């Protein structure tokens with residue numbers, strides 16, 4: 001049985017060593033493909049893999065077709081929009097994610113981004129504080145919940161909108177529940193996005209919501225770039241000189257945004273929300289353990305292509 005770790009953006013060494021130990025400890029063969037430069041390298045590497053661990057690597061139908069022995073693919077992380085689930089299901093391949101394992105790293109980055117943009121990206125001049133501001137959390141899942149907890153430490157007021165989480169749960173955790181997105185955006189100085197990229201959410205954050213934000217409002221995106229309507233973002237930032245956008249996933253029009261709006265916008269050079277040794281260890285080892293568990297006991301708890 002061969003388990004391949006295919007990561008264009010590699011895990012930390014300590015995480016890779018841990019994955020190898022789990023895989024070999026179970027009697028399987030460990031293989032890795034890191035920093036690959038083209039999809040062709042991935043196609044070649046998956047040819048004889050029985051199990052595959054990836055990060056944001058695209059597991060397309062072509063990859064699935066090339067992986068003749070593949071039985072399970074685990075996205076070591078939360079969002080699995082990089083997996084072609086239909087192609088996996090067609091072949092009877094189980095697709096999983098590792099929910100919650102890298103959430104703390106992403107949540108810390110979201111708070112860090114709020115401080116960074118409030119202090120004018122560490123350029124001289126008067127900034128502002130998070131204390132007393134309202135943070136609107138769009139989707140109260142693993143990351144959103146941690147962002148709320150951290151933001152409370154900064155003295156922020158927390159509001160959230162999530163139609164999939166019972167209101168009582170949010171209220172019990174000291175979070176005010178927004179009745180809809182309009183209320184969330186209109187009452188929040190910061191809105192932090194924690195929604196997945198799906199057919200429903202792609203392009204869903206645009207002018208209508210951004211225009212609702214109070215003066216000086218800031219949108220924080222540690223989720224996916226696809227959820228933003230980038231043309232409308234550009235338009236609204238042009239119309240509202242007070243609004244700001246900070247993101248862990250650079251928009252396609254970032255160079256133009258930066259040129260036009262300077263310190264009101266910032267994007268990390270490469271997605272770094274889960275780029276901590278701790279997150280790598282948590283998600284990578286969970287992926288390896290889920291694979292071993294699947295092969296030995298048939299456990300499919302984290303399957304996402306049911």
Ligand code: 3PG
Pocket residue numbers: 009055056057076077078079080102271272273274275
């Ligand atoms: C996730 O969905 O778990 C995060 O976006 C992390 O993605 P990465 O593993 O590519 O850093």
